[in-house]
Amino acid sequence: MFPKKPQLSINIPSKTDLLKMIVGITKHVATLNHFSNSDSQKIALAVDEGVTNVMKHSYKCKKNENIKLEYFSNTHGLKIKIVFRGIPPVFDTKNVDINKLIKGKRKGGLGVKLIKNIMDSVNYKTIDDINYCEMIKWKKKK
Amino acid sequence: MKEFYVRLKIEDKMGVIYLKGHLDAHNVGRFEREILKLIGSNIVKIVLNCKELTYISSAGMGIIMGYLDEIREKQGDIKLCSVNKRVYEIFDLVGFTEIYDFLEDERIALNKFKNVS
Numbered sequence: 055m056f057p058k059k060p061q062l063s064i065n066i067p068s069k070t071d072l073l074k075m076i077v078g079i080t081k082h083v084a085t086l087n088h089f090s091n092s093d094s095q096k097i098a099l100a101v102d103e104g105v106t107n108v109m110k111h112s113y114k115c116k117k118n119e120n121i122k123l124e125y126f127s128n129t130h131g132l133k134i135k136i137v138f139r140g141i142p143p144v145f146d147t148k149n150v151d152i153n154k155l156i157k158g159k160r161k162g163g164l165g166v167k168l169i170k171n172i173m174d175s176v177n178y179k180t181i182d183d184i185n186y187c188e189m190i191k192w193k194k195k196k
Numbered sequence: 197m198k199e200f201y202v203r204l205k206i207e208d209k210m211g212v213i214y215l216k217g218h219l220d221a222h223n224v225g226r227f228e229r230e231i232l233k234l235i236g237s238n239i240v241k242i243v244l245n246c247k248e249l250t251y252i253s254s255a256g257m258g259i260i261m262g263y264l265d266e267i268r269e270k271q272g273d274i275k276l277c278s279v280n281k282r283v284y285e286i287f288d289l290v291g292f293t294e295i296y297d298f299l300e301d302e303r304i305a306l307n308k309f310k311n312v313s
Contacts, residue, residue, distance in 0.1 A: 070222035074199055077220075077251065095251075095282055096289070102253050106221045152261070152291045161262035164254035164290050171289045 056133045060124035068109045068119040068138075076123065077102050080134070087127045089193065097132065097191050100172040103165035104136050104187050112140030112185065131174075131192040142180045143187070199223070201248075204230045210241040210309055212302060216248035221255040228259045235263060240272020243305040247278035252286060260292070273297070277305040 062083060066072050077098040084094035105121060113119040122137040150167040169176055175190040200223040201216040211234040219227060234242055244260065264274055275297040279287065287293055299305040 070220070073220045073222055073253075074218050077218075092282065092285065096285070099251075099253060099286060102220060106253065106255065110221070152295065156261055156264050156295070159262055159265050161258035162254075164257050164261065167290055168254055168286075 056126040056128050056131075060126050060135070062125040064123045066121050066123070067117060068113045068115075068121055069117050070106070070109060073102055073106060076105055080123075080125075083125050083127075084132055084191075087132050087193075089132070089191070093191070093194075096172045097134075100169045100189060100191075101134055101136070103169050104134075104189065107143055107165055108136060108138045108140070108185075108187075111143055112138055114141070129193075131190055133188065133190045135189075136187040138185050138187075139183060140185070142185050143178055145176065145178045145187075200226065202226050202230050204233065206234075206237075206239060207306065208310070209239060210243065210306055211239045212243045212245055212306070214245045214248070215252075215256075218251040219249060219256040220251070220253045224255040224259060227256060231259060231263055235266065235270075238270070240267045240270045241309040242267065242272065242274045243302060243309075244274060244276045245278055245302050246276055246280070246283060249279070249283055252283055254290070257287070257290060257292065260296070264295075273309070275299055275305045275308065277302050 080101045081094045081098040084097045089097065108121055109115060119140060124135040126133040146166060150163050155163045173189040174192050177188045179186050199218045203214040205212040213230050260274060267274060277299045278301050279298055299308065
């Protein structure tokens with residue numbers, strides 16, 4: 055069980071120039087929780103993708119909206135919750151076919167694939183107009 | 197301070213784009229402009245030199261993917277070179293390593309294009 059209250063909570067405006075900072079913080083939190091450097095970098099990338107999706111799709115690139123990030127950890131893993139308003143995201147559970155994206159000349163669609171490939175569990179829900187994206191990464195058993 | 201740099205070189209009708217630093221949704225437009233410059237000049241044999249690329253998110257990979265079909269229709273291709281281990285792992289996660297040539301260095305990548313033409 056993860057603690058009910060996050061060990062770290064950050065509020066940011068929906069500005070893409072803050073993405074690098076989010077990556078740095080997330081990587082640091084993952085490393086402190088004994089994930090390898092490689093896994094920490096990947097977890098940070100998954101959070102970057104989740105937050106970028108919120109900025110682009112839920113907030114339509116408006117820069118004055120709020121995004122909250124909450125980090126929960128226990129001995130088994132790390133849970134990151136992204137809390138935001140705006141348009142609820144559509145998280146496609148089907149596997150993303152990269153060849154179809156190429157044929158369709160699509161530039162989008164890889165973020166979802168990355169999140170799914172990196173994290174062990176990803177859930178989206180909307181309660182009272184507030185959207186939640188919850189991602190969990192479990193530690194590898196030694 | 198800039199966190200991402202992109203530079204373009206044209207050699208023997210082939211384009212080399214040097215990517216340096218942290219490439220994400222914030223700065224991806226600068227990378228896209230360089231790709232479009234090459235396609236607009238009908239230079240479709242493109243090498244992405246990733247020697248100094250430390251991070252790439254799906255925004256950057258989306259540009260590499262989104263123009264590939266058009267480039268291949270024009271008998272060109274995109275090859276990547278000098279990718280560090282951490283960034284390679286990310287390309288591998290989305291399946292790029294099965295779709296693109298990843299080569300040791302820029303010279304090998306350019307020669308591979310020359311051998312085909």
